[in-house]
Amino acid sequence: MTEAARVCAECLSVPYSKVCRYREKENDLLIEAGHGWHAGVIGNVVSRADVTSPQGRAFITGKPSICNDLRDDNDLKLPSFYVEHGIVSTIDVIIKGSDDQPYGVLEIDNAQQHDYDQHDIDFLTGFANVLAEAVATSARTGVLQRTIERMKVLVAEKDRLLDQKKVLAEELQHRVRNNLQLVYGMLSKQLDDTPDKAGQRGIRAISRRVSTLAQVYDHLLGSEMTRTTDFGSYLRSLCLNLAEIQAAPDGGVTLTCDSDAIVLDLDVVTALGIVVAEVVTNSYDHAFPGGKKGSIIVSVRRVDGDIATMTISDDGTGFLAKTESKRHGLGLVRRLVEQVRGSATIDSEHGTIWTIKIPVDRIAFAS
Structure with missing residues (x-):
């Protein structure tokens, strides 16, 4: 984490960065690792996990927090090391945890006033996601x-x-x-x-x-x-690639894809692409034991109202798993679906059918 903090600060050309770990018992954020700070800060300094600190705001709201000039925010109650290091501008993003509780917060700190924007948030969020994977x-x-x-x-x-x-x-x-x-x-x-x-x-x-x-x-x-692309075309290409990778010599399991032309934000395309890869690979690995033949079908459809629906189904053996189970990639799939504000349900009594619904306000249909 110390090396990650150093690389993060270097990439964004700032003198300071830190990784804050949430401590549930104390309800605070401890500086677990960082770059650029004076001796005694890392491993000792904490901030309250509430809206009175930049990292607390990000942790409580679950959303990125930008403070372009801390001197203009009178609601903050900052630890003394901010003044000691002359910190003026900060960005904070959530580091995801292994369950519903975030691991903590990643923050960059600048001793010069700087107007950060969405591009900086996008990079820092991506970096925090890599860091979350490292923690896990x-x-x-x-x-x-x-x-x-x-x-x-x-x-x-x-x-x-x-x-x-x-x-x-x-x-x-x-x-x-x-x-x-x-x-x-x-x-x-x-x-x-x-x-x-x-x-x-x-x-x-x-x-x-x-x-x-x-x-x-x-x-x-x-x-x-651009920030959007045709998910239907991408999905067909992805399924062809998965079929080539997973194909058995006897061709006993077939993978087909049928999708409307739907334009999605790139973040949504990325998340749903990983969802499809996880679920389809799981079907290949577990649904057809002993060389059993069968089929896997991926479908995405426009629907009336505010929802688009993606289904991933197989006619294999099915499985039993609790809602919160990490087996069969359920944990990762559910986190990715929640990330795009969607919902996922499973019917696994006769084969397995995933039904994933995506809110229309995050997507635009191709004309």
């Missing part, structure tokens, strides 16, 4: 370290190309895709060097998610840089 899978810190270094290279290249928007739209997409493929290759090499079965399963799961993200950029190549 600390045994794989070597893989994470290389991933952070690769992210730093991408950010540096992004800054260099900001004045070339058309070139950026093409070049950045190529580079992100290529670097994700490079990370995928690094994970594959790590898989070969990992002898234990549990470690192999964890690395395969991360590899699958990296591959799914890479396909988002494959789908964007050749288009203008």
Whole structure:
């Protein structure tokens, strides 16, 4: 976490950053790790987990918090180290935890007044998501370290190309895709060097998610840089790739995809793409034991009113799992669906059917 804080500060060109861990018993946020602070701050200083501190606001509301000038906010009751370090501007985002309780908050601090915007929040949120994965899978810190270094290279290249928007739209997409493929290759090499079965399963799961993200950029190549894309077209491409990866020699299990043309925000496309990859892979792995034949169907439909519906079904053996269970990828799938303000239900009595509903106010249908 200390190294992650250093890289985060360096990427955003600020002198300070910190990782604050929530302590439920004390109801406060302890500075667990950080970069740039005087001796005695890390591991000792706490902030109240309420709206009287920047990190407390982010933690309580669950939303990013920007303070472009702390001197203008009279409602804050800041620990003394803010004044001692001359902190003026901050951004705070949530670090997700393993359940409904966030792990804590990631904050960057600037001794110079700076007007931060949504682009800074997007980067910091993405970085916090990587950090959350590191907290949850600390045994794989070597893989994470290389991933952070690769992210730093991408950010540096992004800054260099900001004045070339058309070139950026093409070049950045190529580079992100290529670097994700490079990370995928690094994970594959790590898989070969990992002898234990549990470690192999964890690395395969991360590899699958990296591959799914890479396909988002494959789908964007050749288009203008926008915040939306056709989810239906992306989904068909994703399912073709999953079918190629999972196909058995005898072709006993078929995967088909049928989707309306629906334009979605890229964050929603990314989250739902990982959901589809997780559920479809789970069906391949568990629904057809002993070489049993069957089919998997992915469908997305426009609906009247305020909801779009995606179903992922198989005609396999089904399974029993509690609502809060982490088995069969349920925990990750539910978190991703909640992230896009959707809902998910499962019917697993005869085969398995996932029904995922997405609110229309987060999407726009193609004409």
